[in-house]
Amino acid sequence: MSDLYVDWSGYHQKIEQLAGQIHNSGWEFDGILCLARGGLRVGDLLSRIFDRPLAILAVSSYGGAGGKTQGKIAFSEHLTATAANLGKRLLLVDDLVDSGVSLERTLQWLAGRYASQIQEVRTAVLWHKARSIVVPDYYVEFLPDNPWIHQPFEPYEQMNPARLWAKYEQLSIKV
Template structure:
């Protein structure tokens, strides 16, 4: 199975396609929660398109060399949000669902910590891999062969401020 390489243009197009799928369902939600880091850009753009408040749940499950080693999921202590209370109909977004374990555990975490606010949660991702133990409610691409996805922002994982200064020193003066 070859890796899947995604450009910025393709990435933004996938987010727009995801928005269209959610809209087409006619489901009314009043809160978006994105999983950071992968779901940050997706959540931000969907929040703008649907004009709904965005809450962020910081999670981590990948590490190791090139961030390709899946480990146990770690959750932040709380959601970050600007509203007094969490909405009752939640669109939970991430960039992809790989094994599905992280998404499944996130649903459990939300129920334990904020369940008294929540009437319904639906999930939305750009890429849904066949190996997932959970099927998202909304997705753009189903990936039967489970490729590694190279997203456009991964280039920043190998950069540091010193390298950027060298690259841009002529324009920064």
């Protein structure tokens, strides 16, 4: 498996490309639901660009050394939203679709809890890996060789407050 390295500039460019693709499709939606943690930044920016309310659902399936081991999927009990409801047409976003299990199970979770509210859900991600069992409605880049994607926020997964503080002490910067 190869690796794909993405810096902040490239990351934001992918989100902008995704926004353009969604806009050019002509599809109108009422709200955005992002999957946390990976979809938080994508959802936040799309919410700002399209001026739509953002809801957040915490979903976890990776852990282990370096966060590279996919395990059992876990959902938060509730989602977080400021709007009274999710709307009839919902854009479900994440950073990537790897195996597709998280996206597929989230669609099932939504159907089980919000079927009476939601008429249509479309999915959007930055990266679509070939091995995924789900093909998202919108994606920026198809990855046929299923690389591990190194995103620009990953250094913080190895960070802790003591290391961060030491970094600034070493640079003689007062925090």
